[in-house]
Amino acid sequence: MRERIERWGYAAYERLLQRELSGTPSHVAVIMDGNRRYARKQGVETTQGHSEGAETTEAMLHWCDELDIDEVTLYTFSTENFDRPEEQREYIFDLVEEKLRNFADADRVHEAEVCIRAIGETEMLPERVRGAIDYAQRRTAQYDRLNLNVALAYGGRAELLGAARDIAEAVDAGELDPEDIDADTVERCLYEGPTCDVDLIVRTGGDERTSNFLPWHANGNEAATFFCTPYWPEFRKIDFLRAIRTYQNREASWRTTRARRAVSLVQAVEDAELSKARQVLGRFCDALPSKERAAVEDDIEPVAD
Incomplete structure (x- = not known):
C-alpha cells in the first residue's frame, strides 16, 4: 500500500511540474556524477553503478525528446579519469563502446532522429572505443532533431588551450591577422560538436561545481546550473523537471x-x-x-x- 501511495504521489508531482513549465532550454549539459558512490551505498560492485547509470542516461534522452530539447552534452569520461585504476578504466571503456553501438542501432534513436557526436581528445581512447565512436557518428550523421554530444577524454582547459595553439599557429604562419581574432575565430577552433551555447548544466551526486566542463559554451553563456543530491543512477524525471524549472526561473529573472x-x-x-x-x-x-x-x-x- 505504501509503495502504491508513493508511486501515485510521484506521478502527481511529475504532472504538476510539467504543467508549470512554460519553456525548455535548447541545450542541456549533464555531469553524471555518483555512479561509484551509489554502488558503495548499495553494497555492490562499482561496475554495477556504472551500468545502472547508463540506464539513467537512456531514460534522460527519452525525456529530452519528449520535452523537445534540441541538444544534450554528457560528461562521460574526463581527461582526469585516466588516473583511475586500469580495471575501472577498462570497464568504463567497454561500457561506452557497448552503449555507443547500441544507441547507433536502436530504433528509438532513429525514430527520434538523434545525431551522435563525440567531443574531446578522442585519440587518447582505446581503438575499440574510437571504432564505436566512428560507427555511431556515421549511423546518425543524417539527423539533426536532437544532437547528442558525448564528452570523452574531455577537459575544458585542454579544449581552450588547443584552440589558443591553433590560433597562434595560424597567426605565425601569416594565415590570420591578430586584429581579425574574435569569438567566432575561437569557436571554429574548439571541438566539433556543440551547435549552440549551453543553457542549463545539471550535476548529480551532491557536488556544487562544474568541473572544467564546457567553459566556453556554458560559463561564457552564464548558463543556469542545477545541483542535486541523488547519485546519477537515482536521478529521476522529477529531478530533471526541477532542473528545467530552475532554468525557467532564471530566464524570467x-x-x-x-x-x-x-x-x-x-x-x-x-x-x-x-x-x-x-x-x-x-x-x-x-x-x-x-x-x-x-x-x-x-x-x-x-x-x-
Missing part, C-alpha cells in the same frame, strides 16, 4: 532585470529623446509575460509622469 535596465535607460535620456524611448520601452514590456511585466510596473510609472 533575467527578463525582469533587462526590463528594469530599460527603465533606467529611459529615465536617463534627455527630454528630446524621451518620447521615442518611451515607445521602445512600451514595446519591450508588452513582450514580457504578465507576471514579469507587473514586476517592473512600479518603475515604469515615474517614467510615464
Whole structure:
C-alpha cells in the first residue's frame, strides 16, 4: 500500500511540474556524477553503478525528446579519469563502446532522429572505443532533431588551450591577422560538436561545481546550473523537471532585470529623446509575460509622469 501511495504521489508531482513549465532550454549539459558512490551505498560492485547509470542516461534522452530539447552534452569520461585504476578504466571503456553501438542501432534513436557526436581528445581512447565512436557518428550523421554530444577524454582547459595553439599557429604562419581574432575565430577552433551555447548544466551526486566542463559554451553563456543530491543512477524525471524549472526561473529573472535596465535607460535620456524611448520601452514590456511585466510596473510609472 505504501509503495502504491508513493508511486501515485510521484506521478502527481511529475504532472504538476510539467504543467508549470512554460519553456525548455535548447541545450542541456549533464555531469553524471555518483555512479561509484551509489554502488558503495548499495553494497555492490562499482561496475554495477556504472551500468545502472547508463540506464539513467537512456531514460534522460527519452525525456529530452519528449520535452523537445534540441541538444544534450554528457560528461562521460574526463581527461582526469585516466588516473583511475586500469580495471575501472577498462570497464568504463567497454561500457561506452557497448552503449555507443547500441544507441547507433536502436530504433528509438532513429525514430527520434538523434545525431551522435563525440567531443574531446578522442585519440587518447582505446581503438575499440574510437571504432564505436566512428560507427555511431556515421549511423546518425543524417539527423539533426536532437544532437547528442558525448564528452570523452574531455577537459575544458585542454579544449581552450588547443584552440589558443591553433590560433597562434595560424597567426605565425601569416594565415590570420591578430586584429581579425574574435569569438567566432575561437569557436571554429574548439571541438566539433556543440551547435549552440549551453543553457542549463545539471550535476548529480551532491557536488556544487562544474568541473572544467564546457567553459566556453556554458560559463561564457552564464548558463543556469542545477545541483542535486541523488547519485546519477537515482536521478529521476522529477529531478530533471526541477532542473528545467530552475532554468525557467532564471530566464524570467533575467527578463525582469533587462526590463528594469530599460527603465533606467529611459529615465536617463534627455527630454528630446524621451518620447521615442518611451515607445521602445512600451514595446519591450508588452513582450514580457504578465507576471514579469507587473514586476517592473512600479518603475515604469515615474517614467510615464
